[in-house]
Amino acid sequence: MPERRIAQVLLETDKLATAPERRVSQVVLEVDKLASAPQRRVSQVLLEVDLDQEAVPTVVRQVGQVLLEVDFETLRTPQVDQVLLEVDFEAILSPQVTQAGAEIESAAAASRRVTLTGAEIESAAAASRRVTLTGTEVEIQDRRQRQASFLGLEVEIEPAAKEPLFAALRAVPTHQTSALLVAHIWKPEVGPPYKPRGRYLDTVPLVESYEHTLSADGGFTSASFSFRCSLSDVDEWLDDGLGRHVEIYDDALQLVWEGFVNQVRATAAGLAVSRGPLADIANRVVVAYREVELLGINPPGMSDEVSLTPPLDNVESQARYGIIGKVVQANQVTADEALNLAAHYLQQYAFPATAKELSLGDRGQELSLTVECLGYYHWLGFYYYSFTEALPQTRPASEKLALILDADPNGIFSSANAEIEENTLEVQAYEEYGRTAKELVQKILELGGPGPDYARYLLRVGPGRRVYYYRQPLDIVYRQYLSDPLQRVQTIAGLEVRPWAVQPAVWLQIPDLLVGRVRPGTVLERDPRVLFVESVTYSAPYNLRVSSSPPNAVARIFAQQARSSMNL
Amino acid sequence: MSRILMCGFEAGSLAVLSGYGGVSISTTQARSGSRSLYVSTGGGFGMLPLATSASELYLRVGIRPPIGGGEAIVFELRNSSNSNMLQVGRRATGILYYIIPGRTTINGTNLLPGDQWFCVQVYLNIASSGGRLIAYVDATQDVNYTGNTQATTPANVAYLVLGAGMAPLYFDDIAVNDTTGSINNSWPGRGGIYAVRPSGAGAYTDWSVSGASANWDAVDEVPPSTTDYVYTAEAGKIDTYQASDLSTVGSISAVRYYAYAQLNEAGEAGIKPIYYINNTAYEGTAIALEPSWRYTSEIVQTSPATGNAWTVSEINAMQLGVKSW
Numbered sequence: 001m002p003e004r005r006i007a008q009v010l011l012e013t014d015k016l017a018t019a020p021e022r023r024v025s026q027v028v029l030e031v032d033k034l035a036s037a038p039q040r041r042v043s044q045v046l047l048e049v050d051l052d053q054e055a056v057p058t059v060v061r062q063v064g065q066v067l068l069e070v071d072f073e074t075l076r077t078p079q080v081d082q083v084l085l086e087v088d089f090e091a092i093l094s095p096q097v098t099q100a101g102a103e104i105e106s107a108a109a110a111s112r113r114v115t116l117t118g119a120e121i122e123s124a125a126a127a128s129r130r131v132t133l134t135g136t137e138v139e140i141q142d143r144r145q146r147q148a149s150f151l152g153l154e155v156e157i158e159p160a161a162k163e164p165l166f167a168a169l170r171a172v173p174t175h176q177t178s179a180l181l182v183a184h185i186w187k188p189e190v191g192p193p194y195k196p197r198g199r200y201l202d203t204v205p206l207v208e209s210y211e212h213t214l215s216a217d218g219g220f221t222s223a224s225f226s227f228r229c230s231l232s233d234v235d236e237w238l239d240d241g242l243g244r245h246v247e248i249y250d251d252a253l254q255l256v257w258e259g260f261v262n263q264v265r266a267t268a269a270g271l272a273v274s275r276g277p278l279a280d281i282a283n284r285v286v287v288a289y290r291e292v293e294l295l296g297i298n299p300p301g302m303s304d305e306v307s308l309t310p311p312l313d314n315v316e317s318q319a320r321y322g323i324i325g326k327v328v329q330a331n332q333v334t335a336d337e338a339l340n341l342a343a344h345y346l347q348q349y350a351f352p353a354t355a356k357e358l359s360l361g362d363r364g365q366e367l368s369l370t371v372e373c374l375g376y377y378h379w380l381g382f383y384y385y386s387f388t389e390a391l392p393q394t395r396p397a398s399e400k401l402a403l404i405l406d407a408d409p410n411g412i413f414s415s416a417n418a419e420i421e422e423n424t425l426e427v428q429a430y431e432e433y434g435r436t437a438k439e440l441v442q443k444i445l446e447l448g449g450p451g452p453d454y455a456r457y458l459l460r461v462g463p464g465r466r467v468y469y470y471r472q473p474l475d476i477v478y479r480q481y482l483s484d485p486l487q488r489v490q491t492i493a494g495l496e497v498r499p500w501a502v503q504p505a506v507w508l509q510i511p512d513l514l515v516g517r518v519r520p521g522t523v524l525e526r527d528p529r530v531l532f533v534e535s536v537t538y539s540a541p542y543n544l545r546v547s548s549s550p551p552n553a554v555a556r557i558f559a560q561q562a563r564s565s566m567n568l
Numbered sequence: 569m570s571r572i573l574m575c576g577f578e579a580g581s582l583a584v585l586s587g588y589g590g591v592s593i594s595t596t597q598a599r600s601g602s603r604s605l606y607v608s609t610g611g612g613f614g615m616l617p618l619a620t621s622a623s624e625l626y627l628r629v630g631i632r633p634p635i636g637g638g639e640a641i642v643f644e645l646r647n648s649s650n651s652n653m654l655q656v657g658r659r660a661t662g663i664l665y666y667i668i669p670g671r672t673t674i675n676g677t678n679l680l681p682g683d684q685w686f687c688v689q690v691y692l693n694i695a696s697s698g699g700r701l702i703a704y705v706d707a708t709q710d711v712n713y714t715g716n717t718q719a720t721t722p723a724n725v726a727y728l729v730l731g732a733g734m735a736p737l738y739f740d741d742i743a744v745n746d747t748t749g750s751i752n753n754s755w756p757g758r759g760g761i762y763a764v765r766p767s768g769a770g771a772y773t774d775w776s777v778s779g780a781s782a783n784w785d786a787v788d789e790v791p792p793s794t795t796d797y798v799y800t801a802e803a804g805k806i807d808t809y810q811a812s813d814l815s816t817v818g819s820i821s822a823v824r825y826y827a828y829a830q831l832n833e834a835g836e837a838g839i840k841p842i843y844y845i846n847n848t849a850y851e852g853t854a855i856a857l858e859p860s861w862r863y864t865s866e867i868v869q870t871s872p873a874t875g876n877a878w879t880v881s882e883i884n885a886m887q888l889g890v891k892s893w
Contacts, residue, residue, distance in 0.1 A: 146839055146857055146892045147799040148775075150792030150828035151766055151809065154576045155883060156743060157600075157818040158759035182679055200685065200706065203678070249681040253635060253662045 181206040181256060181500065181540065183225060183371075186245040188260075193411025194322050196245035196260065196376075196465070208368070210540040212248065212257045216505035216533065217445055219460030219468075220375030223248065223257045228368050234266045234273075237369050242278045242352055243321050246373050255463050256500050259375040268367045272357040279378060282326035282349040283317035284409075286310075286384070287338040288434050289330040306433050307335070312342045314350035323409045324382045327434035377461040379412050380404075380438035387431045394426040397444050401459075401469055404437045413437075418467035423457055425450040425560070448556035456556065458505050474524055477506035478533070482513060489544070499544040504533045508546065525551040570749035571822045571867050572619040573728065575742040576761025577603045579826050580791035583863050587615040591731060593791070599630035599685040599740035600760020600816075603790075606738055607731040610640065614730045614739070619867070621648050621724040622746040624693045628756035629730070632738035633658055635682030641733025645692065648726040653719045654692055654701070657733060664688070666701060666711055669719040676703065676710035687741070687758045694723045706758065743821070751869055751877070752822060759821055762814055765790065770808030770887040771844055775800045784809040792828040794861055800892050803837070808844045808889030820878040822869045827890055829864055831857045841866055842889030845873040845882065854893055 182205050189198030204227055212223035223246070229237075241264040248257040263276035287309045311325070318324075328345050330338055385407045401423075402415035425447055431440065441459060449455040449471065456472040478497065479490050489497045489508070513529045524530055531548035538544050575584060578601045582588050590612020591605055598604045605614050618625075629643055638660050645654040655667040664676035680686050686705055693700040699717025703710040730739045743756040766784040773783050779796030780786035786796040787809065798807055825841040841852030850872035855864040871878045 145799040145801045145832040146829065146837055147797045147832060148787055148807075148827050148829040148839065148890055149794045149797035149861065150579070150789060150826065151787045151888050151890060152579060152790070152826045153764040153811070153883070153888060154574065154578050154601075154761050154824040154826065155764055155814060155878070156574060156576075156741075156756075156759050156761045156821040156823070157814065157816050157880070158757050158821060182681075184681065184684065197684065203706075203708075247681075247684075249679070251661065251679075253679070253681040255635075255681075 181210055181248055181250055184247045184249065186247075187240070188243055188245050188322070190319060190322050191411060192323070192409065196412075198245070201244070206248070206540060210248070211538065212500070213535055213537045214257070214504045215460075215535040216458050217442075217460070218375060218377040219462055220257050220259050220377065221535070222375065223259060223373040224370060226368055226370040228366055231268065231367060234268055234367060234369060237264050237371070238266055238273060238275050238354075241371065242276050246371070250498070250500060254501065257373075257375075258463055259373040260379075261371055262374040262378075263372040265370040265372070266368070267370075270358060274355045276352045277372070278321060278324075278352060279374065279381070280349060281317065281321055281324045281352055282345060283314040283321065284323055284325040285312045285328060285342045285346040285349075286325070286434055287328045287330050287333075287342045287345070289333045289338045291338075292332050292334050307338070308434060309335075309338050309342045312346050314346055317350040322382075322412075325384055325409075325436075327384060327436075375461060376412060376465050378438070379408075379410065380441055381436045383407065383409055383437055384434045385431055385437050385440055386434070387429055389430075392429050395429045396423060397425045397427045397447060397449075397457075398423040398469065400427055400429065401441065401444055404440055405467060407437065412465050413461075413467060417465060418469070420467070421457075421470040423449050423469075423471075446556065446559045448553070448559075451557075451560075454553045454556045454560070456551075456553075460505065472532075473506065475507065476509045476524070476530060478502070478508040480508060480510055482510060499542050500538045500540075502533075502536050502538070502544060502546070504536050506533050507531070508533050508548075570745055570752035571743065571869055572622060572625070572746050573616055573742060573744035574761065574822055574824045574867055575616055576601050576740060576763070577605050578761060578763035578790070579828075579863065581828070581863070582614070583828070583861075584616075584826070584865075585614045586617045586727075587613075589613060590735070594738060597632060597738045597740075599632070599687075599738075601740070601762045603763075604630075604632070604738045604740035605730060607735050610735045611732065612735055613732040616728045616730070616742060618726055618728070618744055620746070621722075621726040622744075623695075623724045624747050625691075625725055626745045626747075626755050627690045627692070627728070628741065628743040628758075629688050629690075629728075629739060630685055630741035630760075631680075631688055632685045632740075633680055633682050633734065634736050636660075637682065637734055637737075640735075642731075642737065643739070644729040644732055645725045646727040646729055647720065647722050647724050649720075649722060650727065651720045653694065653725055654690070654717075656688070656690070656703075664703070664705065664710060666690075666703060666713075668701065668717050671716045671719060672713070674701070674711045674713050676705065678705040678708055678710050680705065685738075685740070689755055689758075691755070692717060692725065694718050694725070696723075704755075749869075756821065759818065760816070762816055763790070764811045764814065764883060764888070766809035766888055767812045768810035770810055770889060771847070772806040772808045772842075772849070772889060774802075774805035775807040775890070775892075783807055787827075792861075794828075798890075799832070803892050806842055806849060806889055806891045808842055808849065808887040811883075811886060811888045813884040814880050817880055820880065820883070822867055823878055823883070824865055824867050825852060825888075826863055826865045827855075828861060829857055829890075830861045831859050834859045838893055839864065840891045840893055841868075842887075842891050843868070843872050844887035844889055845871070845885070848873065849889065849891070851891060 182203050184203050185201045186197045187199045187201055189195040206225050208226045208228065210225040213221040215221045241261050244261040246259055246261060247255060250256050262278045263274060265272065265274040288306055290305070291307055328341060330341055333341065385404045387403070398420050402418070402420055405413040405415050405418055408414065427444065427447065445457060445459055448457055457469060458472055459467065459469045461467055476492055479492060489502050491497060507524060507530055509530050511529065533546055534549040535547045536544060577584065577593055580593050580603055582591065582593060590609040591607050591614045594604045594606035595602060631642060633642065639657065641655050641657040643656050644652050647653050652669050655669065657665050658680055659665055662679040662681060664680060666674045666676070689704045691700060691702040694717050696716050696718045699715060701711060701713040701717055728742065728744065731737060741761050745752045745754065745756055747753050766788040769782060769784055775783060775798040777783045777786050777798050783798050786798050827839060827841065829839060831837055836856065838854060838856040840854050843850045843852065852868065853866050855866070857864070870876055871882055
């Protein structure tokens, strides 16, 4: 423990107005003759405080002894009227005078001053020429507070299943980076909420083969890629590859495609093994049925009402892959038979299927993996939306879409992570019979917007699973010239768009088609030189297929006229 | 020493940095735990001092670069004279580059696309000949250089500067090991840093409380609020608190204790960290307090109860605390 000392003591007397402050390491007040000696002056004061030096400091300190000696040798008057002893307690660790003895006039707690009158000095000094204050008369209390407003730990944890630091080198060769796509792969955290980017696993250069499809309705639709690998890679991908999150980037670090692994196929030494597809898994099963009424009817009749069994869950499968729901349609069964069907369906489809084909005699193939992926739009097909209240009977299409997204039990989709443009077309609010969110979204898309223009609306699931629902744009974004030997797609400003970066849901113009034969001012939908890009399929390295569709407002009008008889 | 720097920004305050500008604490992005350092503007930086300078060290930095962003510095190592000893940046093509000022520039081979976390580990042995610079991006080696790695003198690293170029950019899970001691004297690995903070009353409640109804409730805010705090003017008093559990399993490399504390006036007094394990209060290193709020901390690499590596179950059962001196 630190030694606690007084670093400053100041003695003031009313006789010595000009006496300077002194830092005192010793206080000596010597009195030659108290009463008879003329012209006495206090020249030095020493205050010695003997603090308890305990191993562990306590709150209250006892001053062992305060010794005050006054040197009256040079006093001009025979009696000191008053001695004011001022102690700078700041220099003591944490002092506070809380009690004073008889010789100490003030409590000193406030003033931090000890005042002795001359008479007391005189009387005390008469015998000993010393004024001694014993320790019990002075207490010094530690008044300094330690204050803490926050405590916490940071703990560094090495994941139990971490990869070895010096894993096999899979760096991208520098000479290939300018034309190479790479796939970044994560193991999702299933949640809920489902977090696709749970734990980063690997980066795979896509040098063998790669293909993806993007669609105006859906966004990232599908992708597949193959790569050579080791036997341990085959084991790992077959065992744990389904559901992995995949992002494809180009050499400019732009996201090309995003989705999840739906199926894995491996070929090794004549054996072809596939696992999946993930979309065939069912770990929450409901059976929709029309109940057979057995009693009192011969032959048995069938109820008009569709009944649903309670959902049956396989939590082990859900913890591994997320919640994947299926509604199994069954007609003319009893309630018990429906429940039995649900249990068997769950048992059979809770985990992915594995298919094997052995082809011996041929020359063994190299080990390779083909990873087939789907965009997260397909997760809309993994859950069901219902609204069984009487009111409202209808609601705007965009409002219903938001509710459908918020019903996702996995938390992949939500209206908070969506940009939904208002569509005031009123659609039926009631939903009961277990149609998937994907089916309902497709119905909403088929309806389009209200008259008189019956505009088409598009929905795509973009990067970060963000959902975009918006009216079909009417701007030309791309151009392609039939006369271009390189068959490049360009922006309207003339910049080349690399084939893997071409997007759907935009208008593409072929300026050198029917030159001079299209009347100026022709509306976009009727211009034969313009096509709406419905989907694009890119195959590495430079192949691109663009599909288009003609405008079809009539189909939307029919759909809206028929919706009163449908469930929308 | 072994672990000479560790910071996951889980305290939620920039006060854990020794200097900063153009940065903030992010709660929307984290490589692990729930917080990271966000560099919002180009040139924004956060500086972390090493507990002791080192001429040979292993560094881990979790970084989340932006999509695009051009070519810019990502982080720097500086010596005790604040001179750059190593600069690490990302080129527009997405690869890292490593500059030993005045000596060499080396390009990495891994692509670092934007908007995702990467774990960058660097081994630097500063020497005018035979020095080494090895770096990994996640599990893949990025550079392996042997030669003059001494940019200037003094030949040591004393500060880690996060940012100073690229933005927007996130950092998390900072760790630096030197080569002394028997543990944490090599690669930090790809672990993450998680927070444990008070969640209930513990075995000791010797301190007084101001601004809150319970002692633990006064010291659990992230970031810290000084409108409530615990205090004592007496030495030898202990306060302990039940603490939140770690939800992640794995092996524990090190633990850093934080207390945001002050003296109400100048003087010589302070606190000791308390780790209350199996009904025993183990004291940490005495830390002097200043008459202004600031973080005090210590890195504890092994359990004071066993002398072995911390375990998750041990930390989950432990009470956090503080003792006055």
